[in-house]
Amino acid sequence: MSVAKQDVRSLAEAARAASRVLATAPTGQKDEALRLMARHLREAIPAIVAANEVDMAAARASGKGGAFLDRLLLNASRVEAMARAVEEVAGLKDPVGEVTEGWDRPNGLHVSKVRLPLGVVLMIYEARPNVTSDAAALCLKSGNAALLRGGSEAARSNAAIAAALAAGVTEAGLPAACIQPVPPGERETLLELLKLEGLIDLCIPRGGEGLIRFVAENARIPVVKHYKGVCHVYVHAAADLDMATRITLNAKTSRPGVCNAAECLLVDRAVAEAFLPRVARELVAKGVELRGDPATVEVLSRAGVAVTPATEEDWGREFLDLILAVRVVDGLDAALGHIARYGSEHTEAIVTADAAVAGRFTREAQASAVVWNASTRFNDGGELGLGAEIGISTSRLHAFGPMGLRELTSQKYVIHGQGQVR
Template structure:
């Protein structure tokens, strides 16, 4: 890597570290004022932001990126309005910093309090979606953290325009602009520098495809808050009601197929009425969804066999991020659980069932961050959970799991008050 680029990266990280000390001392009203101003600035700068986004979209179209990719990349006036609205909602959320988690007094009179504090400096590595630039910066600021952002080259113009608006808003409200940094150098080694900046970066959050996440995990010497890919399943139990099953599955698959909480696999109980299975598969095909089905499914529906692509082993482990769905027929609830245990990514799994006991068995047995009964997997989202903006969806089990809202970007410290005690 060019020495000048390396020095610039470390300069930006060090500036973020310095700014984090000021952020940690801010009052809630100061942070909320900044969030509100960011929302206002995004609307004021909308024309410039959309023009920058158009550059990215044109390049992506020239590179023949798929429709789902373009959807993730695209900004519209409505999406910018949504970002501004989410910033206002985030400002209304309770500030977790300084919250007392627990307190107790020891027999020797020592008062011990555990309180929430910021993590410090967050490194964020992400792909395609420019909305993540705003969400990540906002949730970091709300929790008193500085953030160093590294987006993908495909969204470079959009990200730089958004960061420019964010930093203008920080300056207008008296907060340090250096609290939000964007690493724009094209060299991929920049990610490695970020992931090994021990003592400057407190945690790395990768958000994107499996290759990106694995690279960060393998390279990082800084703690990683791992977000995961979403090979999400919808299991239709033999007790499922048809209209509910159809509505849930269509929503989970088609409302926004290019996101991690979209369904990628459908499991059908063999005893769910055959006609209902046929109707559901036909409905999916009519919605333009490519179905990659197991041999049992194809054999049970010979009238659809020429429209059902034979599933390959890799299909059960693929996050399609588009209008493709793997379809399997299982003999029992236990078989569905076994299939999910082999192929699920610990993100979001759903059962559609009228039998409460069978549903409870599924909810208890599935090992995933979010498990649903009679609801779409698309609800795995910080906003839908009432957290305000989210910084990602964690599929790990330490510190944070599921949609990561404000408390996920805090740690704690113990404050011990005495009256002269010695040990």
């Protein structure tokens, strides 16, 4: 299944050519393509599920674990959900051509900024085959040609999905190369892809930190990175403690394996006695292991709640599990200091009734999303109203936080004059 250097370049050149057509395709044609992609996905359910069964058998034979197998698994209802997600993208507003602002110059020139596609987007991802259709739909709607390089374990599933998508694209009269799977191969072919400056405009890696670091370190093309989410919930002295309990529980336990789950609870000393035992009891009841600093251990031990002493490694750690680091802090500055030192600039939340304190927190906490009196779990493209997300950027260049359709575009200046010269 490996591909030669030249093949990789040919794929990218085909994508570049297709991107020129797609860049000016009317919204109606793109939406028609998306509806046809969904229809072909549904029609291909037997073929996709059959291909997935082969991938699943190989993964089982190579000893992959349950969580991996669950991410890889496709069945009729999962493919149906993928088709519905593609149709939902058809319903989103087309970002291409949107005039984001306009102004007049003293010499009479009218200047406006207008969105245009980025060009060719390379997605690099691991075992989840639904990324193939999600990313393809978002790229197509935003006028970008997509190169989709999934993990080798999902190769057959991805090929079957991509074939169905391509059938929809061509039926709508768009070039098949708008959506191309890159056959997974050796690292060498990935390295080759990552060097195709001028052919690929953006690389979005999604997966484990190892994959993302490998891409970031080897790419000559721009990469929007999504590193880990070490998210904090800071319960300020003026917090409504019922609300703080609800938010902490939700941020930690509603889905502990995702990047916007909380990994660390910071509690003002003034409310530690009143807040820690009650929130800790509820967390422990949900199966959460608590790792506290000495002050937390003291308060919780006295209250008879199970707690382990935290080590230095527990601060700034992405547990992705039912484990929560807990620290008592002396006010806003100490909380901000902890976050500056240990946070990952992903999501930081404060619970407080004091608007001035919240104002300082939202200004000074450095993160793609800063949340006041709500769960960290809202840092998500769907929850924020972007419609869907292709990733969450934790670096500030180009986009910071959830990336939707608009974040898959750039903007050009359009200058309209009446013969002006300098």
